Structures are given as C-alpha cells and as structure tokens.
Amino acid sequence: DAINRVSTIFDSLSLTFMNNSTPAIIFENIEKSFGSLKVLKGISGEINRGEVIAVIGSSGCGKSTLLRCFNRLESINHGRLVVNGIDLSHPEINYSQLRELRTQVGMVFQQFNLFPHLSVLENLTLSPRKVLGKTPKESAQLAGLYLEKVGLFDKASAYPEQLSGGQKQRVAIARSLCMNPQIMLFDEPTSALDPELVGEVLQVMQQLAAEGMTMVVVTHEMQFAKEVAHRVIFLDQGLVVEQGIAHEVLTHPQSDRLRTFLSRLN
Numbered sequence: 001d002a003i004n005r006v007s008t009i010f011d012s013l014s015l016t017f018m019n020n021s022t023p024a025i026i027f028e029n030i031e032k033s034f035g036s037l038k039v040l041k042g043i044s045g046e047i048n049r050g051e052v053i054a055v056i057g058s059s060g061c062g063k064s065t066l067l068r069c070f071n072r073l074e075s076i077n078h079g080r081l082v083v084n085g086i087d088l089s090h091p092e093i094n095y096s097q098l099r100e101l102r103t104q105v106g107m108v109f110q111q112f113n114l115f116p117h118l119s120v121l122e123n124l125t126l127s128p129r130k131v132l133g134k135t136p137k138e139s140a141q142l143a144g145l146y147l148e149k150v151g152l153f154d155k156a157s158a159y160p161e162q163l164s165g166g167q168k169q170r171v172a173i174a175r176s177l178c179m180n181p182q183i184m185l186f187d188e189p190t191s192a193l194d195p196e197l198v199g200e201v202l203q204v205m206q207q208l209a210a211e212g213m214t215m216v217v218v219t220h221e222m223q224f225a226k227e228v229a230h231r232v233i234f235l236d237q238g239l240v241v242e243q244g245i246a247h248e249v250l251t252h253p254q255s256d257r258l259r260t261f262l263s264r265l266n
C-alpha cells in the first residue's frame with residue numbers, strides 16, 4: 001500500500017514536471033514482432049507538441065503497428081517509448097497509467113469504429129460519462145461543441161448507418177475530441193472513403209492542426225502531408241528510411257525507395 005502511494009506521488013510529479021517543451025512522443029530504437037515476424041526493426045524519433053507528423057509507406061511496412069504502439073494497443077518488445085510522459089517501454093503497465101494514456105491519446109481508424117446501436121450523441125457522450133465521470137448534461141454540452149466543430153450539430157440524433165462515410169469519420173473525430181486528448185493518432189482516416197468525401201475529413205483535420213493539436217497521421221494523401229504535416233516519416237520494411245520537413249522530403253526524396261513509393265502513388 002505504501003509503495004502504491006509512493007508510486008502515485010511519482011506519477012503526479014512526473015505529470016507536473018511535464019511541460020510544453022517535453023516531446024509528446026519519444027521513441028528510441030523500438031522493435032515489435034508478431035511471433036517470428038519482425039515488424040518494427042529499431043526505429044527512433046521524437047514528436048513535439050503541436051507538431052503534425054505524416055507517416056507514409058507501402059502496405060505492410062509497419063505504419064499501423066507503430067501507431068498502435070503509441071497508444072498501447074500493442075506493446076513494444078525492445079527500446080524506449082514515452083508517450084505524453086507515460087513510459088511504455090516495459091511489458092507491464094499499471095491500469096491507472098493505461099487509463100490515463102487512453103484519455104490523453106485519441107485514435108481515429110480507417111473504419112470509423114462508431115457504435116452502430118448508439119446515436120451520434122450517445123457515441124460522443126459515452127466515454128466522457130464512463131471514463132471521465134462527466135454528468136449527462138456536461139457530456140452533452142461537450143458533444144454539442146465538437147459536433148459543431150466538425151459541422152454535424154444537426155446529426156446528433158442520427159445513427160451511424162444514416163450517415164455518409166465522411167460524416168461518420170467526422171463524428172469519430174468529434175468523439176475523440178470529447179476526451180480532450182493531448183495527442184491524436186489517425187490511421188488512414190480517409191482510405192475507406194469515396195473520393196468526393198475525402199476533402200471534408202481532411203479539412204477538419206487541417207483545422208485541428210491549425211489549432212495546434214499534436215497529430216500523427218498515417219496517410220496516402222500526399223497533398224495533405226505536404227501542406228499540413230510539419231514532418232514526414234517514411235517507413236519501409238519496419239525501418240525509417242527517410243524523415244524530415246514534409247515539403248522537402250516529399251518534393252526532393254533522397255532514397256530510391258521513397259522515389260519509387262511516391263511515383264507509384266501517381
């Protein structure tokens with residue numbers, strides 16, 4: 001019990017010492033395998049607060065796995081990983097830290113992952129009520145605020161199946177924002193959308209970026225990466241092959257592998 005108390009004090013101290021100059025995410029030489037398949041082969045980087053990072057690379061190169069390590073949907077096998085001050089380097093993590101992490105780090109998936117049996121409003125208010133302990137009124141106010149932000153205030157009582165893909169994804173983004181996250185992870189948020197619906201989702205993301213949200217975005221939208229991302233990380237077969245200022249890396253790729261990858265997209 002005493003040990004628990006001390007560790008709680010340390011947790012809150014480490015949060016107190018964390019300020020805006022602490023990187024949002026630090027990863028050093030991280031490795032991740034599934035059985036004998038080594039997916040991340042020792043990759044390193046830092047993501048600063050307010051930065052927008054695009055993660056690009058061919059299918060199967062490890063982009064989703066990297067993102068999933070950042071919010072502990074996967075644990076790493078080797079290396080050092082600290083997300084918003086929470087150390088995820090070790091195979092064990094205590095429940096309160098995991099809960100904290102999941103609150104501070106929002107994730108948006110390709111397939112939206114909305115609860116089909118809940119209305120838009122209920123999708124948005126569920127976690128604020130269950131996880132943050134907000135009252136129904138407080139959580140409905142939050143939900144209204146973020147639905148307004150993504151331009152879907154009038155859809156509060158609709159069910160997911162009544163929405164277009166672009167609207168579903170905007171609802172998914174609003175749902176994440178209701179938790180007041182410090183970091184947002186996007187895993188190919190527009191890949192499942194009809195081309196004419198991609199723009200409305202990217203526009204919401206661009207607005208978030210402009211407001212200073214720290215964002216890690218796995219995407220094949222190179223125009224978005226060039227214009228909105230500050231930096232880009234190009235992964236190939238589980239390694240970082242190139243990274244740097246988005247516009248520079250994407251207009252002047254240094255490696256054959258990135259050149260080939262970019263030319264295949266066109």
Ligand code: ADP
Pocket residue numbers: 034037039057058059060061062063064065066
């Ligand atoms: P990307 O998102 O870049 O397409 P992923 O990170 O999803 O790539 O996958 C990288 C590799 O890891 C692929 O070969 C994939 O099949 C494999 N993989 C991903 N998740 C699992 C898992 N849970 N179990 C086994 N293999 C996995």
Ligand code: MG
Pocket residue numbers: 063064065187
């Ligand atoms: Mg993926």
